[in-house]
Amino acid sequence: MVATTETIxxxxxxxxxxxxxxxxxxxxxxxxxxxxxxxxxxxSAKKDEPxxxxxxxxxxxxxxxxxxxxxxxxxxxxxxxxxxxxxxAAPKSAEGPKxxxxxxxxxxxxxxxLGIPLNEQKMLAGVAVDAVFDSVSVATTFREELSxxxxxxxxxxxxxxxxxxxxxxxMGSVVPVSDNYFSAxxxxxxxxxxxxxxxxxxxxxMELSTYFRINEQNTGQFERTLIxxxxxxxxxxxxxxxxxxxxxxxxxxxxxxxxxxxDAEIKYSTVQNWYxxxxxxxGGIYNFVTKRGACRGDRxxxxxxxxxxxxxxxxxxxxxxxxxxxxxxxxxxxAVTNGAQQADTGTKMxxxxxxxxxxxxSKGISAGKSQNTYRGLVEMNKGAEGARNFTQCDSLLVGxxxxxxxxxxxxxxxxxxxxxxxxxxxxxSEDQLxxxxxxxxxxxxxxxxxxxxxxxxxxxxxxxxxxxxxxxLIGISLEGSVG
Amino acid sequence: MALLEIKxxxxxIGDTDILHGINLTINRGEVHAIMGPNGSGKSTLSYVxxxxxxxxxxxxxxxxxxxxxxxxxxxxxxRAGMFLAFQYPVELPGVGGMxxxxxxxNARLREQGEDEVDQLGxxxxxxxxxxxxGIKDDMLKxxxxxxxxxxxxxxxxxxxxALLNPSIAIxxxxxxxxxxxxxxxxxxxxxxxxxxxxxxxxxxxxxxxxSHIVPxxxxxxxxxxxxKTGDKSLALDVEENGYTDLMENANVA
Numbered sequence: 001m002v003a004t005t006e007t008i009x010x011x012x013x014x015x016x017x018x019x020x021x022x023x024x025x026x027x028x029x030x031x032x033x034x035x036x037x038x039x040x041x042x043x044s045a046k047k048d049e050p051x052x053x054x055x056x057x058x059x060x061x062x063x064x065x066x067x068x069x070x071x072x073x074x075x076x077x078x079x080x081x082x083x084x085x086x087x088x089a090a091p092k093s094a095e096g097p098k099x100x101x102x103x104x105x106x107x108x109x110x111x112x113x114l115g116i117p118l119n120e121q122k123m124l125a126g127v128a129v130d131a132v133f134d135s136v137s138v139a140t141t142f143r144e145e146l147s148x149x150x151x152x153x154x155x156x157x158x159x160x161x162x163x164x165x166x167x168x169x170x171m172g173s174v175v176p177v178s179d180n181y182f183s184a185x186x187x188x189x190x191x192x193x194x195x196x197x198x199x200x201x202x203x204x205x206m207e208l209s210t211y212f213r214i215n216e217q218n219t220g221q222f223e224r225t226l227i228x229x230x231x232x233x234x235x236x237x238x239x240x241x242x243x244x245x246x247x248x249x250x251x252x253x254x255x256x257x258x259x260x261x262x263d264a265e266i267k268y269s270t271v272q273n274w275y276x277x278x279x280x281x282x283g284g285i286y287n288f289v290t291k292r293g294a295c296r297g298d299r300x301x302x303x304x305x306x307x308x309x310x311x312x313x314x315x316x317x318x319x320x321x322x323x324x325x326x327x328x329x330x331x332x333x334x335a336v337t338n339g340a341q342q343a344d345t346g347t348k349m350x351x352x353x354x355x356x357x358x359x360x361x362s363k364g365i366s367a368g369k370s371q372n373t374y375r376g377l378v379e380m381n382k383g384a385e386g387a388r389n390f391t392q393c394d395s396l397l398v399g400x401x402x403x404x405x406x407x408x409x410x411x412x413x414x415x416x417x418x419x420x421x422x423x424x425x426x427x428x429s430e431d432q433l434x435x436x437x438x439x440x441x442x443x444x445x446x447x448x449x450x451x452x453x454x455x456x457x458x459x460x461x462x463x464x465x466x467x468x469x470x471x472x473l474i475g476i477s478l479e480g481s482v483g
Numbered sequence: 484m485a486l487l488e489i490k491x492x493x494x495x496i497g498d499t500d501i502l503h504g505i506n507l508t509i510n511r512g513e514v515h516a517i518m519g520p521n522g523s524g525k526s527t528l529s530y531v532x533x534x535x536x537x538x539x540x541x542x543x544x545x546x547x548x549x550x551x552x553x554x555x556x557x558x559x560x561x562r563a564g565m566f567l568a569f570q571y572p573v574e575l576p577g578v579g580g581m582x583x584x585x586x587x588x589n590a591r592l593r594e595q596g597e598d599e600v601d602q603l604g605x606x607x608x609x610x611x612x613x614x615x616x617g618i619k620d621d622m623l624k625x626x627x628x629x630x631x632x633x634x635x636x637x638x639x640x641x642x643x644x645a646l647l648n649p650s651i652a653i654x655x656x657x658x659x660x661x662x663x664x665x666x667x668x669x670x671x672x673x674x675x676x677x678x679x680x681x682x683x684x685x686x687x688x689x690x691x692x693x694s695h696i697v698p699x700x701x702x703x704x705x706x707x708x709x710x711k712t713g714d715k716s717l718a719l720d721v722e723e724n725g726y727t728d729l730m731e732n733a734n735v736a
Contacts, residue, residue: 434535435573439587439643440561440594449586453577453626 031088037061040188043088047157047191050164060177060187067181073315073344074373074405080286085251087189087222151204151235152197156224159195166197170228174257174294174321182253182288182315190224190255198233198264207463209238223254229264231297236267238466250275252311253288262297262324267305269462271470274310281340284312291318292348295327295356303330304347305461307470309477312341317375319348322356322387329358332458334470336451336477337370337402346376346407351384351417360391363455365474366402367481373405380417387414393423396454398447398481448475484549486511486682487532487651493542494531501527503707504543509651512679516693517686518718519704520726525686526570528704529655532684533567534560547651562594566649568640570656575627580639583627584609588646612645616672634665641672652676653684658692670695690722705730 031042040061044054146153152163160167177187198204229235252274258266268291277284287310293302304318320329331347349358358378366372378389395404406423428450436446452459452471459467487509494502501524509515519525531538532545534557545552552560575583589599600608613623616638628636637657644652654673658666673696677683685696693701693715701717702709703726711717711729721729 429573430536431573432575434557435569435575436583436586437557438533438535438561438567438569439583439647440558440590441586442558442590445586445590446558449578449583450575453575453579456577456579 030086033086034083035061035085035087035189039087043189043191046088047160049157049160052164052168053160056172056177057188060184061189063178064181064184064188067184070181073375074371074407075313075315075342075344077286077313080251088191145205149202149205150199151202152195153208154195156190156193156195156226159226163195163197166228167195167226170257170259171224171226172257174259174292175255175290180290183255183290186222186224186253186255186290190222193224193254193256194227194237195225196227196235196237198227198229198235200230200233200261202230202233204233204235207236207238209240221250221252221254223252223256225254225256227256227258227266227268229258229260229266229300231261232263233261234265234267236269236463238269238271238463240271240273240466240469250285251288252285254290256289256291256318258291258293258302260293260295260297260300260302260324260327263299264297265301265303266293267303268293268318269466270304270306270308271462271466271473272306272308272310272314273473276310276339276341277312279339281312281342284341285310286313287311287316288313289316289318291316292321293319293329294321295324295329295353297327298325298353299327300324301328301330303328303332303461305330305332305458306334306345307458307462307466307473308333308335308343308345309473311343314341314343314345316345317347319350319377320358321350321352322358322384323352324356325353326355326357327353328356330461331358331360331362331376332461333362334365334455334458334474335363335372335374336365336367336474337372338367338477338481339370340368341370343371344373344375346374348377349379349389351378351380351387351389354383354385354387356384356387358387358389360389360393361457362391362393363458364393364395364404364406365398365451365454365478366395366404367398367478369401371403371405373407375407375409377409377411378419378421379410380412380414380419382413384414385416387417389417389419391419391421392457393421394454395423395425396451397425397427398451398478444475444479447478447481451475451478485509485546486513486548487684488546488549489532489543490546491543492528492531492540492545494527494538494540496527496538500541501707502531505704505707505709507702507709509682509684511650511682513700514677514683514685514696514698516696516698516701516715516718517684517704517709518688518690518701518721520730521688523704524707525688525704526655527707529567529653529684529686532653533557533565558590561647562591564650566644566647566652568637568644568652568654568657570659572628572631572636572640574629576629578627580623580625580627581606581609584643584646587643591647609642609646612642615675616642616645617668618642633660634662634669637661637665637669638672641669641676645672645676650680651682651684653686655686656688657685658687658689666692666695690718693718703729 031039040057044057175183260266274285274287295302302320308314322329329349335343335345337343347360360376362374364372364374374393380387393406397404404425408421410419432450433446451474462470485508489505489507492502492505517525547563585605592599618638698715701713701715703711
């Protein structure tokens with residue numbers, strides 16, 4: 001029904017006018033291109049880090065040099081030239097700004113274009129924002145209010161200086177330096193990210209949020225986030241990304257570590273919208289992320305919710321190590337791929353504790369010529385007496401040139417553990433489309449409605465303001481995919 | 484001016500010709516019944532009128548308010564006022580009923596250059612119409628058509644018709660799968676929407692629907708052509724004598 005020319009026009013529309021594809025002109029201070037021990041020393045010095053941190057980075061770098069690039073994922077990745085990347089770029093500013101008035105107005109305008117609620121909106125939204133622009137956090141808000149209840153929410157580089165004991169105790173304790181190629185790289189060169197500490201018995205009074213943004217050309221973005229929830233505490237953390245349009249591939253290798261003690265809970269939500277590249281994937285972000293949570297305490301809980309729509313390549317497996325007795329791990333995911341995007345994403349639930357439980361709900365939507373893989377591990381270890389897992393993996397195909405793949409790994413070393421796995425693959429049927437069209441909806445509205453229905457179980461896990469944004473994003477991501 | 488004019492309509496699916504020159508004029512306020520045996524082209528006619536993919540019109544034209552529909556997509560025809568009550572309403576897993584109904588109504592309102600309905604007012608409107616059709620609140624909260632009984636699905640179609648306020652409604656075998664009580668409720672729902680502004684095409688296999696929704700005209704469709712037109716008594720005729728005699732007479736003529 002829709003003519004080929006119309007489809008092409010729609011695709012061009014969607015790619016040619018990538019909504020957030022603009023570049024802010026701000027002077028930056030860069031480390032030289034490439035990676036060596038001097039660059040790592042430069043970064044560490046820029047961050048005014050203590051000696052132990054530098055040593056840690058160098059150790060990680062030496063590890064990384066010996067490691068092979070992982071190639072087990074179902075991803076087709078062009079070789080990355082690590083000597084052709086800037087590993088450090090910071091907005092030029094002698095000292096960190098103390099309030100918004102001191103922030104470069106150009107930067108604030110960028111935030112406004114992105115719709116980031118940093119000004120008046122931050123009050124209305126009740127969201128504390130630690131915005132990351134390139135590699136340095138330039139504005140941190142609501143910190144005083146948070147500090148009244150003892151919550152620490154600050155850039156990780158500040159935490160390294162101000163709370164070295166906490167950082168040394170926990171950083172690398174969930175994702176060790178030698179864990180994998182990209183996490184080792186992150187350890188060596190990470191430039192910023194968030195640090196959150198929730199003391200015993202405190203329910204964080206607001207949702208904490210970080211917006212990421214890649215801006216400088218050829219800059220690798222290496223975030224490092226550490227969240228610690230002490231006994232009986234709770235925090236909900238939101239992470240959202242948009243990136244400006246760029247020609248070269250942009251490398252992103254973040255590490256996120258979460259730790260929950262007895263009866264504590266962390267809810268971590270992500271909406272990821274990095275630039276996916278043009279119709280061939282050129283210029284899109286390479287997103288290699290290591291996210292892991294440790295449920296150390298009894299009855300503790302970690303819940304990952306992610307909506308992944310961007311990036312040329314997504315390599316990401318937010319995981320839970322469930323060592324606490326009756327601890328709970330959850331993973332809710334929507335991954336949308338279109339055009340030439342490739343995603344290999346899923347989770348790992350490592351059950352160690354007695355009575356630990358995990359739930360995995362994964363919804364993959366593939367359109368265009370994209371490839372979308374769910375890869376997940378459920379591991380029941382000896383001590384995981386009576387542990388349970390439920391996994392549901394659904395794939396939806398839009399068009400006939402894309403691929404959906406499901407790769408579940410199940411290991412059970414405890415006969416009392418129960419594991420359930422359900423998987424479906426479906427297509428948006430012509431019947432469904434016609435039904436919606438006959439009610440007057442356009443084809444794109446119809447697809448968006450059907451797809452959002454397909455993802456509903458995951459979307460309802462997102463905080464309200466994120467859910468609305470994510471719903472729109474899914475519609476935008478699938479523009480021009482039908483026809 | 485006629486509301487809907489079907490002129491010498493020929494249509495095919497793939498290499499198979501199904502409609503062989505249908506002529507039919509429907510004015511506002513009229514209810515036309517189209518009856519015919521299986522395979523006569525009844526459902527094809529409803530899909531061709533509503534613009535479904537996969538049907539090729541080889542000859543003829545369809546005019547709505549004097550404008551040809553042939554170059555219009557299904558959604559454009561819907562927004563222009565055409566409604567099809569499906570024989571087999573389609574399940575949309577996870578799609579909430581209210582969201583679906585609102586998307587449909589707003590698409591129509593935007594077309595007419597009117598403001599979209601606000602959520603609260605809309606919920607009230609839907610509830611009021613739903614109550615008339617004996618649709619429970621709980622059904623509106625479920626995903627569209629998922630887990631609905633046959634009767635519920637048909638009532639839901641009529642609810643959509645009531646909300647969308649079409650100028651021409653095609654009811655494709657709305658009686659199929661309904662027991663006597665459900666048939667009565669659905670028919671009452673349809674009758675309540677009859678009026679001087681709307682034209683209806685009621686497609687059915689059996690006469691029994693037509694004793695509830697009494698048509699102004701009855702057309703007999705056979706092998707892709709209308710072979711006889713009459714008033715409501717023609718339906719009773721078919722009920723008594725079957726289609727065979729009519730078809731044989733048509734062949735002789």
